[in-house]
Amino acid sequence: GNPTPPLTPASSMPPYISPNADVKPHFNELKPPMGMQNDELRLTFPVRDGIILPPFRLEHNLAVSNHVFQLKPTVHSTLIWRSDLELQLKCFHHEDRQMNTNWPASVQVSVNATPLVIDRGENKTSHKPLYLKEVCQPGRNTIQITVSACCCSHLFVLQLVHRPSVRSVLQGLLRKRLLTADHCIAKIKMNFNQSPGNGNNGSNPSDRDSVEQTALKVSLKCPITFKKITLPARGHECKHIQCFDLESYLQLNCERGSWRCPVCNKPAQLEGLEVDQYMWGILNTLNNSDVDEVTIDSGANWKAAKSPANPGIKQEEDSNDNSVGKRGKAVSPGSMNMPTMNNWEMNQALSPYLPPDMNTIASGSMISQYNQSSQNRNPASNNQNYDFGMNNGPGSNEYAGNGPLSHLNESVNSLDPLNAMEKSLNEQMPHTPHTP
Template identity: 20%
Template structure:
């Protein structure tokens, strides 16, 4: 199912599950006493579908902790400082919150990267909401002064029109702060009772204001409407606080005269602005029409409802209508049934995972299509080095670790950038060339005490620690896991790389006593790009094993001198080596090659091996470098050419024995062909083999008569016992 766009028609209560899950994993602690109140405010906003609060709160948290993720239009707005100061006063600084909660807040309801890739128009609408608020945030000082003079807090219409706040949650917080400042009742039961009654009056005021806007959507907040609201609600407030003298609200004529006199005087900031009503509402996101509830079934390529012009209503968005008690506190405890299944429950793996169906929620994580800078260039990608070597997650049980990777300007020139597709939902493209470098994060399970070799790391499957969370340069990372893709996939860090210092933050969230995270190794890999001819030339010229080297290795293997100390060793008198290319199984290799990690002497044809690598666009897939014979690591930098087999091929070709499929190498390094007779040419091959055996001496003749290799079992007694 496609991920639904976060428009005003989408119920915010859907995000309560994420809050419950976070609270289960990170219960508030005495070390961070501000965590619980901030979570409670967020839950209250989610309960009443307060999208304005979610938008303003997320952007505020990003301004505090990750401003680099915000669009320039917010960072460069002249009023953003006033808006940040106001929210800091109302919500408290994020520095008082736990690191886990701060990370959670900057991604609620969705990470900025998701908005950028999937819903750019929705992101623009959210920016408009915050900018409208930032443009009028400075007026709060003037409004507070007015409230102190008249001895009653601001009302819904004033907060909406003068300060640009449509969020019920933020309005209630500002009303409460002003009430406490004006009344100065202290922390007594009577003060609490009066505050509850005042909030009840404010809720009724907000509901009446919202209903009046719905009934008369085009009416501006003129002085007469302002005086009417003051007269109605200040009287109720005065009746509640009889011990406080509340002045009579000014008449309509008085207010008109007062405002008229202000127009004839120079404007001195800050002033209470009366914004254009229609402009204020038209800058807010529009609600989709009735078919919005079917959006979840639409294709991921379809534009979000808020981006579909013909399907959007022209009716301006009204202030939130509170259909139930919006001040009701949300019980953050677990409901009667557990939110999560009891350990050690594991979600069953799909028999045949279909990412195109089950991984649509991570469509924005699709790998970009690789394009060669020069056409008709055959390119290959493979892991060539480490920016951070494989490291065990041992000391991360109770803290957030940081890995720092420095990138020079020269390295930055070799890192390609992504080119975003204009077609909605289409993957981005990445232009690469010889020596292009990519960076990625990978994790494996490793239960052995010794660290893995380079070959073992390369062939180990990716496996993500379920209790680990990562951010790279303050951008949260999403894992593509086996449950959705059939296998876990590495995380591409390339688009987030910047010159200078890059920081990976690692956090482990685990139940007490769970040490399973220590079985995982994590590394940052460097992926290199090379041309076809570059790989072939390097293998032939630099990574070529001479015939004497190969023969000496075979002699040591057959003699047992290369074995480690073991209780029992199996020694062979000879070694059979296949000569045919495993891809065709019908001809010898033109360039016999194998991996350094291979334990066999059989080879595959280098050209055929390279041309059969799986491709993604104009380049090979990074992790498809396994030996076709033994599945060991066979990345280009570890491929070697076997000159011994090349000499064998040349000699067999000279003697007219191209039909030979195997040879037998004796303990002295001499070899004889092991012909496989065919029905129509048994005599020819036998005669040719006998002629060849007679020319190489009695050692080969005797070996050729052996139907199979003899095996001696030698007991090795450890004298230390």
């Protein structure tokens, strides 16, 4: 069949033009004030209403096809100024409802006569999308796709995406999703009130005695990296006390994220993650020791579990709490200083950006916001903070930042993105947090 006509913010144009119109752009001097940090790990989210070319197939037996799209000057300027915005071209199998990037072996792509290298990963199993903003220009742009074999089983889509760095997302979560120590302690006590087997701490229930539990061992090591946790987190629906390291979890979900808790395997979407202030306090207290496991009782009192390895080595005592070195003594919640956002050493300045949408990008307002906020920012930083907003809702008083992420519910992959586009290509593309 014929490919779907492109839907662009500026105009609708035929999908193909003659190859001789494929010319190199004349780039203007508009460049971001800071250099790109291409080595940063980034998460990727489709921008609301940001589809430039809706999913299209290549015409059968057409070896070379040209696909034209328009970029308004304001959109192009915003893309260049914002290091966390990109123009993403991806190819995926038409039956893949998750729309994971998959490039047929024979596909080659050039944009405005600039050939692009497709990264198919090691062993050709981890394909990456193409990011085009560096080779685009304001106005008319041409994508040329060359194939030597039929690719009718695949679809192509061009869309604006928001690519916040892992560090900025982590900072936003820490500001808005720090679960206060009181609520963390209540969660621990609730865990003990549940029957054994239901309230297990991520361990096999069959390993536990049928008698009522009086204490639980909790590892201070992340189940992802097996290194000591820095920022302890879990999903909102998780019932266990055990945490994982927040930064490691975000890194794990950078590419084809499943967004599932590594402890209990329940869904743990970005907007449902929470940082456990109480466990963070325990980790801070034990910062200078080699303790990697603690025992927590039903009153939320904790003590360092005895380390079987090298028991003769004397522990370095914490200057704030000399009882830590005495492994037998329990520490009560009231005797601890709880860490806050100020305890987190941030190398980057924060920024007030909300996740972008197409209207604010097209209006050019992001550039003026950037100029206004840059007066208060570290000029050496281009790492925008991923702001989750301040929506107050049920249970918002549980968090130090007063903000459950209710407005990000669309990012949960409960919607079938491909099915939604089949219903109406004019509708916005649902957010899919796992989209690379």
